[in-house]
Amino acid sequence: MAEIVPLGEAVRELVHDGDVVALEGFTHLIPNAAGHELIRQGRRELTLVRMTPDVVYDQLIGMSCARKLVFSWGGNPGVGSLHRLRDAVEHDWPGPLELEEHSHAGMAAGYAAGASGFPFGIVRGYEGTDLAERTRVRWIECPFTGEQLAAVPAIRPDVGIVHAQQADEAGNVQLWGISGVQKEAVLASRRSIVTVEEIVPALEPRPTAVFLPGWTITAVALAPGGAHPSYAHGYYDRDNAFYLRWDEISRDRESFRAWMERHVLDREASPV
Amino acid sequence: MAEIVPLGEAVRELVHDGDVVALEGFTHLIPNAAGHELIRQGRRELTLVRMTPDVVYDQLIGMSCARKLVFSWGGNPGVGSLHRLRDAVEHDWPGPLELEEHSHAGMAAGYAAGASGFPFGIVRGYEGTDLAERTRVRWIECPFTGEQLAAVPAIRPDVGIVHAQQADEAGNVQLWGISGVQKEAVLASRRSIVTVEEIVPALEPRPTAVFLPGWTITAVALAPGGAHPSYAHGYYDRDNAFYLRWDEISRDRESFRAWMERHVLDREASPV
Amino acid sequence: MTVATPMYTADEMMAVAAARRLRNGTVCFVGIGLPSQAANLARATHAPESVLIYESGTIGAKPRHLPLSIGDGALAETADAVVSVPEIFSYWLQGGRIDVGFLGAAQIDPHGNLNSTVIGDYERPKVRLPGAGGAPEIAAWCHETFVMLRQTTRTFVERLDFLTTVGRPRGGGAGVTCVVTDLGMLEPDAQTGELVMTELYPDVTAEDARQATGWELKVAPETRTVEPPSDVELEALRALEPTTGETVRT
Amino acid sequence: MTVATPMYTADEMMAVAAARRLRNGTVCFVGIGLPSQAANLARATHAPESVLIYESGTIGAKPRHLPLSIGDGALAETADAVVSVPEIFSYWLQGGRIDVGFLGAAQIDPHGNLNSTVIGDYERPKVRLPGAGGAPEIAAWCHETFVMLRQTTRTFVERLDFLTTVGRPRGGGAGVTCVVTDLGMLEPDAQTGELVMTELYPDVTAEDARQATGWELKVAPETRTVEPPSDVELEALRALEPTTGETVRT
Secondary structure, eight states, X not given: OOEEOOHHHHHHHHOOTTOEEEEOOSSBSOOHHHHHHHHHTTOOSEEEEESSOOHHHHHHHHTTOEEEEEESOOSBTTTBOOHHHHHHHHHOOSSOOEEEEOOHHHHHHHHHHHHHTOSEEEESOOTTXXXXXXXXXXEEEOTTTOOEEEEEEOXXXXXXXXXXXXXXXXXXXXXXXXXXXXXXXHHHSSEEEEEEEEEESSOOOOTTOEEEOGGGOSEEEEOXXXXXXXXXXXXXXXXXXXXXXXXXHHHSHHHHHHHHIIIIITSOOOXX | OOEEOOHHHHHHHHOOTTOEEEEOOSSBSOOHHHHHHHHHTTOOSXXXXXXXXXXXXXXXXXXXXXXXXXXSOOSBTTTBOOHHHHHHHHHOOSSOXXXXXXXXXXXXXXXXXXXXXXXXXEESOOTTSTHHHHTTOEEEEOTTTOOEEEEEEOOOOSEEEXXXXXXXXXXXXXXXXXXXXXXXXXXHSSEEEEEEEEEESSOOOOTTOEEEOGGGOSEEEEOTTTTTTSBBTTTBOOOHHHHHHHHHHHHSHHHHHHHHIIIIITSOOOOO | OOOSSOOOOHHHHHHHHHHHTOOTTOEEEEOXXXXXXHHHHHHHTTOTTOEEEETTTEESOOOSSOOSSTTOHHHHHHOSEEOXXXXXXXXXIITTOOSEEEEOOSEEOTTOOEEOSEEEOSSSEEEEOOOOTTHHHHHHHSSEEEEEOOOOTTTBBSSOSSOOBOSSOSSSXXXXXXXXXXXXXXXXXXXXXXXXXXXXXXXXXXXXXXXXXXXXXXXXXXXXXXXXXXXXXXXXXXXXXXXXXXXXBO | OOOXXXXXXXXXHHHHHHHHTOOTTOEEEEOSSHHHHHHHHHHHTTOTTOEEEXXXXXXXXXXXXXXXXXXXHHHHHHOSEEOOHHHIIIIIIITTOOSEEEEOOSEEOTTOOEEOSEEEOSXXXXXXXXXXXTHHHHHHHSSEEEEEOOOOTTTBBSSOSSOOBOSSOSSSSOOEEEEEOSSEEEEEOTTTOOEEEEEEOXXXXXXXXXXXXXXXXXXXXXXXXXXXXXXXXXXXHHHTOOOOOOOOBO
16 A cells, blocks of 8 residues: 655655666656755665656756666657757766667557566567667567567566556555556556645546556555646646757756756755 | 447348457446347357346357357346356357356456557456466566566457447437446447447537547437346346346246247347 | 354355465465455455455456355455456466465366366366366466365366366466365375375364365374364455445446 | 639648648648648648647647647637646547647658667767657557658658568558658558559659658559649648747737
């Protein structure tokens, strides 16, 4: 049964240096508050996993939290590059960053396999691409048709972190709208943290809702606004202006550092 | 885009003797009206596919529509045996019935593979059972861990038939409540028929709803009450008394024939 | 209203005995019949926070009455979530997140292997049974599995007519850890894995159990005698009885 | 309000040219930027029943304005259905039910192979690009794929720095059937599969196209001249412009 704890405590107890950590979110409900707490607590040597790393991963990389990135598309959606990610890959600043890259289909299959307890998932893809040599893909043959398919290893993070709209007192969680791979990320992970906009007396079923029972979650933490600058369907809209601004802020190492100190390091975890 | 046609016409044009046909439904929304239309039109040599064959499959088998059954659990839920199924297997009456049986997990994986365009799905099961020799399972090795897993062939019916609560004028379909493998059955099939309780001006999104776009469906047919004696969530309850009565009706070949003539053969397809 | 000396049926004793083994908060994968009775009884008495998962895709179902089928509307209406059948068997069952799975069977052998496929020869069976359903993967992937069936020389056999479900699978779970019968309970020997009669119901002797078993039944030196169902347990159990099967059309 | 002789940008010409190739009712798999513009323009003009699927899991999205990201709330609010990302890539994309996929790229070669991974050496890239995303499976499993990118000697190269996406994959689809650039359109030769310039925009010459291509560009003997965007097309396209990025908190 999920414990409801302050975000700072959840991160302190569940995320350790060197862990494989997936902060998932597909443009919606991105766990930015949890990412900022990882930065404040100075986690190091993390393997960061996410299909679509964006601003918060750019921040984690620029603040030296990561040694490796597992991903399938890394950019500032609708804007352009992630300058901190590029700086790490192109110039080893603030340190070298190992990459393991997939296609979306491959990574989604890896998460689904992880959630199902399978050692691998299958994709009809990768064939003929240079990607196949750069990712952890193996070829298997269909025992019925002889067709060759790509096998991708199950994704099994040490910690899965997602943001949701609501939890109840028992730590059951409901999120709705675009749900990405959040369910798979939580179920595939050994430990999990879910930050939520609010804790409600009872979760009322909704269209498109994904429900995660409290007994599948390690910790739930209250973090209102915790998805900003992404959005929380029914709570607040995407701060598109910030994504555009981030392109400026993150272009330059000094302005990036200054922004992080002012807006993340000097801030407390969202009070509970 | 799905055509909205009378059930009789849909069955006449889309289901042929010898076809592989899946009438799916996991205790809820079982397409009984469509099954009765298959019987009235005298389809023969069908390979019937379903995880949980119940009364309507008992009827199809007893009326000589089937040459083969692909299934994972065949019984009268909460009551006991399917006597027509047993009579066919135990005494070849009205004719012999070939069986291909799976576990639920295996068959669910086969449907999901069919819907995904994969030639096979994987299951961590079958090992050490006599089932492995009686079903179409092959062993594959995980290329990363060496673990042995069972591969089950994709299920790809010629025709997938399901029952839903609602369709709109464009042939989009929505069903809610327990949804079983209906989405997979429709998406895995070459052609599909969806019978519905009613056609509404607009489908309003609901909790637990499964939406099937009209462009994934071949034909939609109006069949109010078409799931009886199973139920249609929000429309009518399960006719538990009928399932109990079926045990009596179907025990004896003559009483079975008499009932079928009276209640199925002499009836018209539900008018539209 | 309670009765001084409770009268009860063999099925009621079985359901009560199985229910007592469920700790509060246990996540159970249940089928219809005795397992559903036992799990719902536990939820109605000492284990209110137990989570019931039915293979129809209902997670956290809380039916007031026992469903006749595993897909009854009451399960969907009272569930925390309803997911597809492929998801239940992948993310939830094979994902290894279920504590206790319940199974019935037509035959069981000394190592807890189960037959729910055929009696007699497969090609020309004497009795064609419903088949595997979820059983093989339930036994393989729940942390432990309870089997519930009546104990007779026809059901407790040295050799199964067909091996549908492996009692001690090489899966994620411990396999069959407990067999609840109408005479008492059996548990596998820690070394050999052979089922041993460890508990007997009131007025049942070890000899009764041996007589009802198709192999040389091992009986524990100190068999515990199971407490009969209490008034509270019986009332809770009977309150779960399904409502009549008459259909309501709306 | 319409303008006598419409002025338009290169991007607008590209969006219009791509939109015109979509028949009504086409099921499109679209990303952000020009593809999203083209598909929504088609929906707003001659192809109102076209179905837009975004990889964020929104099926049948009908945004009034162009989303800045593929996961904007407007997509979920206007969609017929919202499914998980694993489902979009399995049941929907690899399931082979999508007519037209749209892709952009940083580089394209004469056979329609695409690079969206790195410029320069992979280990020490000059420019690290976002990566594959959905591209390899979109090209493999949509019935056909339209590529949209500007035509320069830096983007149209004899040899890719990295092959992210195969132009003529051994998948279910035909692969890249059309490349829409800021000069015109290319289509693969039926025999060789090599891209041939088949259509040119107003005031663009075959020589312009050759100059802007990093290989010996083949030009069709009879290149069609593309009609400039009509007033109706331009108005519809401009009406789709995203609203300002200011955030609304509720």
